[in-house]
Structures are given as C-alpha cells and as structure tokens.
Amino acid sequence: xxxxxxxxxxxxxxxxxxxxxxxxxxxxxxxxxxxxxxxxxxxxxxxxxxxxxxxxxxxxxxxxxxxxxxxxxxxxxxxxxxxxxxxxxxxxxxxxxxxxxxxxxxxxxxxxxxxxxxxxxxxxxxxxxxxxxxxxxxxxxxxxxxxxxxxxxxxxxxxxxxxxxxxxxxxxxxxxxxxxxxxxxxxxxxxxxxxxxxxxxxxxxxxxxxxxxxxxxxxxxxxxxxxxxxxxxxxxxxxxxxxxxxxxxxxxxxxxxxxxxxxxxxxxxxxxxxxxxxxxxxxxxxxxxxxxxxxxxxxxxxxxxxxxxxxxxxxxxxxxxxxxxxxxxxxxxxxxxxxxxxxxxxxxxxxxxxxxxxxxxxxxxxxxxxxxxxxxxxxxxxxxxxxxxx
Numbered sequence: 001x002x003x004x005x006x007x008x009x010x011x012x013x014x015x016x017x018x019x020x021x022x023x024x025x026x027x028x029x030x031x032x033x034x035x036x037x038x039x040x041x042x043x044x045x046x047x048x049x050x051x052x053x054x055x056x057x058x059x060x061x062x063x064x065x066x067x068x069x070x071x072x073x074x075x076x077x078x079x080x081x082x083x084x085x086x087x088x089x090x091x092x093x094x095x096x097x098x099x100x101x102x103x104x105x106x107x108x109x110x111x112x113x114x115x116x117x118x119x120x121x122x123x124x125x126x127x128x129x130x131x132x133x134x135x136x137x138x139x140x141x142x143x144x145x146x147x148x149x150x151x152x153x154x155x156x157x158x159x160x161x162x163x164x165x166x167x168x169x170x171x172x173x174x175x176x177x178x179x180x181x182x183x184x185x186x187x188x189x190x191x192x193x194x195x196x197x198x199x200x201x202x203x204x205x206x207x208x209x210x211x212x213x214x215x216x217x218x219x220x221x222x223x224x225x226x227x228x229x230x231x232x233x234x235x236x237x238x239x240x241x242x243x244x245x246x247x248x249x250x251x252x253x254x255x256x257x258x259x260x261x262x263x264x265x266x267x268x269x270x271x272x273x274x275x276x277x278x279x280x281x282x283x284x285x286x287x288x289x290x291x292x293x294x295x296x297x298x299x300x301x302x303x304x305x306x307x308x309x310x311x312x313x314x315x316x317x318x319x320x321x322x323x324x325x326x327x328x329x330x331x332x333x334x335x336x337x338x339x340x341x342x343x344x345x346x347x348x349x350x351x352x353x354x355x356x357x358x359x360x361x362x363x364x365x366x367x368x369x370x371x372x373x374x375x376x377x378x379x380x381x382x383x384x385x386x387x388x389x390x
Contacts, residue, residue, distance in 0.1 A: 007048025056091025056356030061282035064095035068288030082387035101129035130157035153190035160196025225266035239278035249309035264316035
C-alpha cells in the first residue's frame with residue numbers, strides 16, 4: 001500500500017488537507033488523517049506536506065508512434081517513450097495517427113498502445129487517420145472497436161488541404177457505424193476530428209447533427225483554438241449542443257500575429273460563455289508542428305509536440321489568469337474522462353478510482369511525484385519506472 005499524507009487534495013474539487021490510501025491499483029480511502037501504523041503489511045509513505053495532490057492528467061491526442069513527414073522522410077517524428085508521459089504527469093493517453101498513414105499504420109499504433117499499458121500507464125487508441133475510408137486492422141471501423149480492446153473510436157480530418165474530401169452522408173454513415181459498435185462493445189464511440197484551416201470548418205458536423213440526428217457529443221473536434229472567428233463560433237456552438245471541444249496546448253505563448261490562441265485563453269473564452277466543462281486540453285505529443293508560409297504551399301520548419309504543454313497551460317490558467325486550481329484542472333482530468341467513458345475511474349481522486357495521482361509543488365505547480373495505476377512512477381522528480389528501451 002501507499003499512503004499520501006499531509007497534502008491538500010484536489011479531486012479535482014478542493015477536498016482540503018487529507019490523506020489518501022492506495023491499495024493495488026485503486027484508491028481505498030480518503031480521510032483527514034490515516035495512521036500508517038494501523039495499516040497491515042508494508043506501507044510506503046509519501047509526505048505531501050505543503051504540496052497539492054491532484055489527479056493524473058488525461059491526454060486525448062498523442063502520436064504514440066510519431067507523426068510528421070510532410071517535409072520528407074527525414075521529418076518523420078520519433079516514437080514516444082514512457083518517460084515523456086510520466087515526467088509530465090500524463091497517466092492516461094489516447095494514441096492516434098495523423099497525416100501519415102502511408103509509413104505509419106494502425107497495426108503499429110495498436111502495438112505501441114499495448115506496450116504503454118504493460119509499461120504502467122493507461123493507453124487507448126483511435127483507429128483510422130486523416131482519411132476516409134479509414135485505415136483499419138480488422139477490416140472496418142466497427143470491427144476494430146468491437147474486437148480490439150483499446151480502440152475507443154476513430155480519427156478523421158476535415159477542412160484541411162491534406163485531408164479527405166467527403167460529403168455529409170459519408171460522415172453520417174461513419175458516425176452510425178461508430179455508434180453501433182460503441183453500443184455493442186460498451187465503449188464511448190468517439191470521432192476525434194482534426195479541424196484544419198479551410199473555410200468550411202465544421203460545416204459537415206453540423207449538417208449530420210441537424211439532418212441525420214447524429215449525437216453532437218460523438219464528435220471531439222480538436223485544434224479548435226485558432227484565431228478564426230467562424231471556427232471559434234462553430235466550436236462554441238457545438239459545445240453548446242453537448243460536444244466536448246479540444247484545445248491544443250503549447251509550450252510557449254503563441255505569437256501575436258500567429259494563427260492560434262493558447263488553450264488557456266480559449267478555455268477562458270468558453271468560461272465566459274458558460275461552457276468551461278465542455279473544453280478539454282490535449283498536447284498533440286509526438287506529432288509534428290509544421291510551420292507553413294503564408295499561403296500554406298511551402299513547409300518552412302517542423303517542431304514536435306510534447307506532453308509538457310499540458311502543465312504549461314495549467315500554469316497559464318492558475319498563475320496568469322488567477323483561476324482556482326480545482327477548476328483549472330478540469331480540462332485535463334474529469335472532462336476528458338467523461339468523453340472517454342472513464343468517469344469515476346480516471347481524472348478523479350475518489351474512493352474506488354484508479355490510483356493515478358500527481359503531487360505538485362503548491363506554489364510553482366511543478367510535478368514532484370507521479371503514481372499510475374497504484375505504482376510510483378516518479379518520486380521527487382526522479383523516474384522510478386522507464387520504458388523497456390529507456
């Protein structure tokens with residue numbers, strides 16, 4: 001067992017000073033005081049005096065097997081390693097493919113997803129890629145969801161010059177297939193939609209919701225924090241219909257003349273519209289961050305996404321915007337947990353939940369300790385668990 005004592009617990013709701021008892025992979029008790037001498041067996045005590053004890057982060061958009069490639073084979077980004085997530089507080093992640101489904105495959109993504117699960121975090125994946133029809137393992141999106149345990153939905157792109165071209169009927173057909181498979185397999189059944197820069201934005205999503213009666217909350221449009229008034233209004237409009245909209249985090253503040261706003265700024269905009277609980281944050285970790293010329297005809301450079309961006313945006317909300325930590329944690333804890341069918345299991349510190357817990361410096365919000373599924377993965381900023389080849 002592990003006893004986290006003397007910390008201020010955010011579940012993410014502020015629970016005040018409390019001790020948290022972990023047994024196996026789950027949280028057994030949360031009490032004002034738990035005496036380790038009264039517990040049976042060996043107990044590892046983690047003193048969190050002066051620290052904030054928070055849920056592990058849920059990152060719903062990671063390229064486990066790497067991404068990129070738009071600038072030639074040499075620009076393919078490398079495969080992620082376990083320590084990238086642990087050091088940055090990510091204890092649950094969803095892997096997906098991006099632009100490249102030619103040199104990357106859903107089979108490879110499946111293998112990496114299962115590897116992460118064995119190594120100690122919780123990992124899910126989306127079948128498909130940018131394209132429609134979607135590349136799959138078992139022959140169809142529905143079969144992948146039904147027969148492959150970590151597959152919880154599908155990835156798709158729209159409004160992007162690199163993406164597919166389809167009509168609303170194609171999208172409605174895909175959504176119905178995902179919905180049926182989700183009911184059969186008892187899975188959330190989501191469609192994460194990369195939203196590009198083209199002018200049509202989310203038009204097709206609204207068309208299938210209004211014309212075919214598809215549930216709005218099946219869709220998780222991502223990269224919505226762009227400086228595009230029409231896309232902004234569409235994102236907030238879809239959130240008002242029940243969808244969770246996903247803002248992409250960055251490690252630095254966007255340039256004033258850039259094309260995006262920070263995830264923190266977008267979350268504050270949603271809050272002003274009483275839609276804060278419809279916003280999730282993700283890192284795009286492992287994916288490429290291409291820099292294009294003005295007309296997007298030439299690639300000028302390439303960066304790589306990192307889970308570190310989640311903590312950066314959390315600090316922006318708390319330290320710059322003055323938002324209470326309990327509230328600022330929601331876009332990377334309970335909100336994505338709801339999207340992925342994990343309410344009560346992930347994104348919360350509560351009795352019966354999985355023991356995915358971070359211990360943060362209460363002043364700087366730097367991560368000191370990380371626990372995933374009841375294992376101490378990082379202690380006093382030193383990794384205790386690394387990937388197989390690290």
